[in-house]
Amino acid sequence: MILESREATKKYGSKTAVNQVSLQLEPGLVYAMLGPNGSGKTTWMKMVAGLVKPTSGEILYQGNPIGKESRKEIAYMSTEPYFYSWMSVADVGKYYEDFFEDFSMEKYRQMISRMELTEDMKAKKLSSGMMAKLKIAVTMARGARLYLLDEPLNGIDLLARDQIMKSILEAIDPDVTLVVSSHLVDELERVADAAIFMKDGILAKQCMVEELRIDEHKSVVDLYREIYGHGGEEVC
Amino acid sequence: MEYNSSLPIYLQAANSIKRDIVTGKLSPGVKLPSVRELAVAYTINPNTVSRVYKELEMEGVCFTRRGMGTFVTEDPGKVRQLKEEMAGTLIREFLEGMEQLGFSRAETIGLLEEKQSK
Numbered sequence: 001m002i003l004e005s006r007e008a009t010k011k012y013g014s015k016t017a018v019n020q021v022s023l024q025l026e027p028g029l030v031y032a033m034l035g036p037n038g039s040g041k042t043t044w045m046k047m048v049a050g051l052v053k054p055t056s057g058e059i060l061y062q063g064n065p066i067g068k069e070s071r072k073e074i075a076y077m078s079t080e081p082y083f084y085s086w087m088s089v090a091d092v093g094k095y096y097e098d099f100f101e102d103f104s105m106e107k108y109r110q111m112i113s114r115m116e117l118t119e120d121m122k123a124k125k126l127s128s129g130m131m132a133k134l135k136i137a138v139t140m141a142r143g144a145r146l147y148l149l150d151e152p153l154n155g156i157d158l159l160a161r162d163q164i165m166k167s168i169l170e171a172i173d174p175d176v177t178l179v180v181s182s183h184l185v186d187e188l189e190r191v192a193d194a195a196i197f198m199k200d201g202i203l204a205k206q207c208m209v210e211e212l213r214i215d216e217h218k219s220v221v222d223l224y225r226e227i228y229g230h231g232g233e234e235v236c
Numbered sequence: 237m238e239y240n241s242s243l244p245i246y247l248q249a250a251n252s253i254k255r256d257i258v259t260g261k262l263s264p265g266v267k268l269p270s271v272r273e274l275a276v277a278y279t280i281n282p283n284t285v286s287r288v289y290k291e292l293e294m295e296g297v298c299f300t301r302r303g304m305g306t307f308v309t310e311d312p313g314k315v316r317q318l319k320e321e322m323a324g325t326l327i328r329e330f331l332e333g334m335e336q337l338g339f340s341r342a343e344t345i346g347l348l349e350e351k352q353s354k
Contacts, residue, residue, distance in 0.1 A: 189241045190280045219241035
């Protein structure tokens with residue numbers, strides 16, 4: 001086990017964003033974190049990343065509470081744009097290199113060139129698809145043990161999606177764990193080992209996806225429909 | 237590759253490799269891509285690919301040389317057997333389909349012969 005969430009709860013005033021979520025993540029697996037907007041996916045990820053403190057309950061990384069040490073090994077990609085607008089693609093790399101010991105400039109350069117970005121491009125001039133690729137490149141250029149990718153496929157075209165999917169697949173390793181959230185349930189169908197369904201801040205269900213197909217002849221999309229009453233297409 | 241997401245992905249990927257062996261796209265004894273390469277090529281999870289190789293190995297379609305990778309069987313009998321199995325599946329599905337449409341076995345064979353003589 002690499003991570004344990006023990007009844008992790010986050011309240012904002014009277015609103016409970018994450019409600020007693022207990023789950024365990026195993027190394028070497030890809031978890032699809034699914035659920036509509038406001039179901040608690042982002043808040044839970046932020047707690048794991050150490051950006052938000054649980055109101056109650058706890059989250060343990062390798063047996064220890066989230067903190068300075070865990071942040072060195074956990075890479076979090078948020079949905080919010082987080083580069084200064086004056087930054088170039090090269091600046092973004094340098095910024096990450098200063099921040100994270102596990103960042104590899106070589107890997108970053110490889111990824112940006114494969115994604116058809118150039119080092120002189122300015123962050124403020126990037127299209128949403130290019131920005132999504134830059135975010136993935138800079139996150140996956142870290143040699144983290146746990147990657148939390150919040151909506152990496154949101155709002156981008158099919159080709160960019162393929163490239164991002166590839167980068168995610170390449171990172172999979174027996175020592176690495178990935179949690180990928182998405183509204184696009186079917187995109188993660190083939191890539192995820194396990195699915196985590198969030199609903200109104202609660203962990204609604206967790207399952208292994210090939211077993212779901214073998215034992216129940218169901219796809220993740222089928223199960224998503226059962227839990228939420230729709231296939232996730234109309235949200236986003 | 238297109239998948240039916242209600243069926244186990246590893247079986248679908250294994251079938252795709254078997255088809256490549258039967259059609260000669262993959263020659264006997266040839267080395268298959270590494271787990272990682274195939275995962276990226278098929279956009280599927282590497283753990284699923286490991287399962288594909290394990291399944292193919294269990295069926296004797298592939299074999300693993302330690303530290304060298306996974307290879308297609310060199311046994312021509314195995315390839316013939318795969319071909320017959322696949323033909324069997326196609327014929328069974330076809331006959332079932334014809335039966336559902338209300339054709340007797342004799343009528344189906346009659347139609348096939350008619351098609352062939354044209």
